[in-house]
Amino acid sequence: MPVAAGLCCKPGGFHIDPVRSVERAIITHGHSDHARAGHGAVLATQETLDMMRLRYGDNFAGSTQAVRYGEEIRLGDVTVKFHPAGHVLGSAQIAVSCRDLCIVASGDYKDARDPTCAPFELVPCDVFITEATFGLPVFRHGDAADEVKKLLASVALFPERAHLVGAYSLGKAQRVIALLREAGYDAPIYLHGAMEKITRYYESRGVALGELRPVRGMKKAELAGTITLAPPTATSDIWTRRFPDPVTAFASGWMRVRARARQRGVELPLVISDHADWDGLTATIGATGAGEVWVTHGQEDALVHWCKSKGLAARPLDLVGYGDEEETEVVLEGEEGGA
Amino acid sequence: MNRFAELLDRLAYEPGRNNKLKLLTAYLRDTEDPDRGYALAALTGALSFKHAKPGLIRDLIIERTDPVLFGFSYDYVGDLSETVALMWPKVALAGHNNPPPPTLTEVVTTLRTLGKTELPAQLARWLDELDETGRWALLKLVTGAMRIGISARLAKTAAAALGDKDPHEIELMWPGLAPPYLDLFAWLEARAEKPVNRDPAPFRPVMLAHAIEDADFGNLDPADFIAEWKWDGIRVQAVSGRDEHGRLQVRLYSRSGEDITRSFPDLLPSLHLPGAIDGELLVLRDGRVQTFNVLQQRLNRKVVSPKLMKDYPIHLRAYDLLGDDENDLRELPFEERRAHLESFIKKLADPRIDLSPTVPFTDWAALTAARADPAGAGAGLDAEAVEGVMLKRRDAPYLPGRPKGQWWKWKRDPHIIDAVLMYAQRGHGKRSSYYSDYTFGVWTNGESGDELVPVGKAYFGFTDEELLQIDRFVRRNTTEKFGPVRHVVHEPDQGLVLEVAFEGLARSPRHKSGVAMRFPRINRLRWDKPPREADRLETLERMLKSETANQVPPA
Numbered sequence: 081m082p083v084a085a086g087l088c089c090k091p092g093g094f095h096i097d098p099v100r101s102v103e104r105a106i107i108t109h110g111h112s113d114h115a116r117a118g119h120g121a122v123l124a125t126q127e128t129l130d131m132m133r134l135r136y137g138d139n140f141a142g143s144t145q146a147v148r149y150g151e152e153i154r155l156g157d158v159t160v161k162f163h164p165a166g167h168v169l170g171s172a173q174i175a176v177s178c179r180d181l182c183i184v185a186s187g188d189y190k191d192a193r194d195p196t197c198a199p200f201e202l203v204p205c206d207v208f209i210t211e212a213t214f215g216l217p218v219f220r221h222g223d224a225a226d227e228v229k230k231l232l233a234s235v236a237l238f239p240e241r242a243h244l245v246g247a248y249s250l251g252k253a254q255r256v257i258a259l260l261r262e263a264g265y266d267a268p269i270y271l272h273g274a275m276e277k278i279t280r281y282y283e284s285r286g287v288a289l290g291e292l293r294p295v296r297g298m299k300k301a302e303l304a305g306t307i308t309l310a311p312p313t314a315t316s317d318i319w320t321r322r323f324p325d326p327v328t329a330f331a332s333g334w335m336r337v338r339a340r341a342r343q344r345g346v347e348l349p350l351v352i353s354d355h356a357d358w359d360g361l362t363a364t365i366g367a368t369g370a371g372e373v374w375v376t377h378g379q380e381d382a383l384v385h386w387c388k389s390k391g392l393a394a395r396p397l398d399l400v401g402y403g404d405e406e407e408t409e410v411v412l413e414g415e416e417g418g419a
Numbered sequence: 420m421n422r423f424a425e426l427l428d429r430l431a432y433e434p435g436r437n438n439k440l441k442l443l444t445a446y447l448r449d450t451e452d453p454d455r456g457y458a459l460a461a462l463t464g465a466l467s468f469k470h471a472k473p474g475l476i477r478d479l480i481i482e483r484t485d486p487v488l489f490g491f492s493y494d495y496v497g498d499l500s501e502t503v504a505l506m507w508p509k510v511a512l513a514g515h516n517n518p519p520p521p522t523l524t525e526v527v528t529t530l531r532t533l534g535k536t537e538l539p540a541q542l543a544r545w546l547d548e549l550d551e552t553g554r555w556a557l558l559k560l561v562t563g564a565m566r567i568g569i570s571a572r573l574a575k576t577a578a579a580a581l582g583d584k585d586p587h588e589i590e591l592m593w594p595g596l597a598p599p600y601l602d603l604f605a606w607l608e609a610r611a612e613k614p615v616n617r618d619p620a621p622f623r624p625v626m627l628a629h630a631i632e633d634a635d636f637g638n639l640d641p642a643d644f645i646a647e648w649k650w651d652g653i654r655v656q657a658v659s660g661r662d663e664h665g666r667l668q669v670r671l672y673s674r675s676g677e678d679i680t681r682s683f684p685d686l687l688p689s690l691h692l693p694g695a696i697d698g699e700l701l702v703l704r705d706g707r708v709q710t711f712n713v714l715q716q717r718l719n720r721k722v723v724s725p726k727l728m729k730d731y732p733i734h735l736r737a738y739d740l741l742g743d744d745e746n747d748l749r750e751l752p753f754e755e756r757r758a759h760l761e762s763f764i765k766k767l768a769d770p771r772i773d774l775s776p777t778v779p780f781t782d783w784a785a786l787t788a789a790r791a792d793p794a795g796a797g798a799g800l801d802a803e804a805v806e807g808v809m810l811k812r813r814d815a816p817y818l819p820g821r822p823k824g825q826w827w828k829w830k831r832d833p834h835i836i837d838a839v840l841m842y843a844q845r846g847h848g849k850r851s852s853y854y855s856d857y858t859f860g861v862w863t864n865g866e867s868g869d870e871l872v873p874v875g876k877a878y879f880g881f882t883d884e885e886l887l888q889i890d891r892f893v894r895r896n897t898t899e900k901f902g903p904v905r906h907v908v909h910e911p912d913q914g915l916v917l918e919v920a921f922e923g924l925a926r927s928p929r930h931k932s933g934v935a936m937r938f939p940r941i942n943r944l945r946w947d948k949p950p951r952e953a954d955r956l957e958t959l960e961r962m963l964k965s966e967t968a969n970q971v972p973p974a
Contacts, residue, residue: 216495337501339497341432345847
């Protein structure tokens with residue numbers, strides 16, 4: 081049931097992705113709006129726990145318990161099972177079963193291919209709790225590989241310029257790198273200081289990303305014709321002056337809408353999203369067989385309307401505190417790639 | 420169509436001129452005939468078909484989607500074509516393979532002949548076949564709303580780059596060419612001879628002047644030059660010529676060679692003798708030249724109403740003659756061309772066309788005096804429309820481009836005020852990490868004493884070094900942030916004074932201050948001056964009064 085702290089399961093005695101400190105929390109994935117520090121006990125996948133440790137330090141929770149995909153855990157009167165959500169490395173949907181009722185809290189998810197994490201698993205259920213970040217029919221994300229081709233075509237056309245790709249540092253950046261490698265790009269890829277730690281962590285979990293170099297300390301001229309990944313907020317400030325006539329790209333589902341891209345001064349929008357698009361949301365909702373849908377964050381109204389038009393019971397949960405991670409990632413102005 | 424759509428998409432985001440050029444050239448090089456020709460036509464505004472109304476597009480989407488979802492989506496996206504392009508439902512075409520998406524050629528040639536009743540169904544078929552970007556470009560094309568920041572000139576320059584040609588050459592032959600320009604591309608790729616311009620009234624590349632510096636005068640002999648007033652209007656070339664049937668064709672070109680004939684139908688009957696005049700387009704009322712602000716009402720109009728023509732009577736002030744009937748005069752020295760021009764204007768004997776007078780002078784001191792006081796030196800009541808003097812070598816032939824030492828422009832000194840930096844905004848492209856767009860204000864009496872009121876915006880005039888200094892100042896003295904805009908401290912004792920130069924003033928109900936500046940730029944940074952000593956709005960109002968003293972309201 082939704083409460084102020086987030087999603088709460090009373091018979092199981094736990095919250096899912098709570099935004100306030102609670103006794104027992106189940107965390108779906110490592111993005112900061114879902115994974116916060118200061119809970120008593122935390123249950124999550126090993127990767128999510130590791131990412132929280134990277135961000136918050138060793139004492140981010142009273143105790144932790146790593147849960148594998150498919151593993152069944154008994155908590156109070158309910159059983160809990162983790163399933164891959166396909167959002168980022170370690171992301172999970174949480175299936176909560178109590179007697180003959182099964183509720184799936186999907187966290188953030190996508191049904192599109194991603195070489196850096198386990199693919200989304202469809203979990204049949206009675207109640208499906210879904211996000212709605214891209215819950216409007218204008219959001220259709222297409223094949224990410226085509227967007228990467230667009231980036232490479234631009235690099236070929238402008239060999240004297242640097243290409244600066246804004247990408248959220250947990251998940252999106254590594255996915256873009258992996259897609260570049262799949263497209264045959266084997267030159268070194270440069271990283272903003274803020275992405276180094278998490279990217280190295282991905283590599284340590286067996287995600288092959290090719291040769292990566294810190295951009296820090298590079299001479300301007302040496303960066304001509306190269307690709308650098310940076311947090312979205314870094315691509316429009318002083319930090320960019322180290323690059324020769326940079327082409328500013330941004331890998332995000334929001335890039336589907338021109339006004340959003342223009343607002344951010346993006347010159348090369350790349351429609352690459354780690355959230356399900358409209359077709360993904362509606363197809364998934366239908367396929368779960370759920371008769372009831374709860375919509376958490378994003379464009380709830382449109383998705384709720386769609387569910388009702390298909391004869392499904394649906395309601396928005398009006399949870400606060402979750403957002404689009406790209407909008408909330410802040411890199412300080414003075415952070416010249418050192419962090 | 421999808422390839423063209425990708426180009427439009429990319430151009431719409433790219434702020435840099437050279438980068439746009441590179442994208443365009445790459446497209447024209449990699450795309451086949453006749454698609455690239457129709458693309459060039461679309462980019463230069465040379466396509467003509469009846470545009471589809473937004474209502475038609477709306478009907479198409481309402482038939483296919485949930486109207487509530489369409490409403491949410493349109494609210495979010497804010498642009499009808501884009502909303503429709505993004506949410507157009509995918510259709511599975513059963514029974515056969517998907518047809519390939521339409522080519523640009525197919526779209527353009529079909530639209531030319533399609534009847535009004537067939538349009539909706541045809542449009543829907545294309546939308547089914549195209550991807551998101553393709554649909555967006557198609558809808559922009561058919562609704563005639565292709566605003567992507569590309570001038571016709573830039574598109575032609577990109578085409579010229581295919582064959583390492585001067586864009587002027589394309590400009591010259593352009594009126595004789597028609598989409599899809601197979602002959603043009605064949606020549607650019609060295610597969611055929613240069614297309615011959617059979618246009619009876621072709622454009623001739625214009626001759627431009629250098630700005631004169633004080634140091635230049637020492638090397639120049641006043642006796643070698645003829646001086647004229649520099650008029651604050653629009654440079655045009657007015658060409659009349661006979662076609663193969665002996666009929667007179669009349670065209671007006673901008674200085675870059677763009678055909679602007681349709682915007683000035685009231686001038687065309689006056690050009691009734693074959694010839695090519697170089698001159699200035701002005702608005703005259705009661706025989707008096709009006710300021711540029713008045714002329715502006717006539718610029719960039721597709722439709723010209725009788726009222727507009729009556730209220731803003733257009734006039735041509737001639738200063739050179741490039742062709743007289745069949746004779747090309749461009750090789751002649753200026754002094755001789757001027758003699759031809761004088762007799763040509765006399766023969767025309769038309770009240771809408773007159774001669775730009777010469778300014779008599781014997782030494783530089785006399786010319787300096789004339790420039791300082793045009794009214795007393797022969798310009799009379801037209802003096803307000805004089806923005807300086809032109810110096811032309813008596814023996815100069817008419818040469819395209821900006822040849823050295825032939826023509827000089829000596830502009831009137833700009834107006835100068837000291838204003839206070841109030842807000843700063845990030846620039847675009849190369850400047851996107853700098854606060855390079857500045858809103859500045861002057862003092863006025865407010866409800867609680869003196870306050871600053873914004874009077875203009877400037878984003879050039881400073882050096883790269885000064886940009887760094889202002890950028891640093893903005894970052895350190897920000898009082899508030901609103902999205903990309905920063906409020907910069909502007910108190911009587913705290914803030915940055917900018918010396919702003921500008922060319923003219925006009926009344927503007929759209930600005931809080933009631934005045935709008937023409938061509939404002941940062942002239943100097945006054946680190947030495949406290950904001951309290953900056954200028955007041957009353958100063959601008961006085962300037963405005965003296966500027967418009969000789970203006971005549973529309974009859």
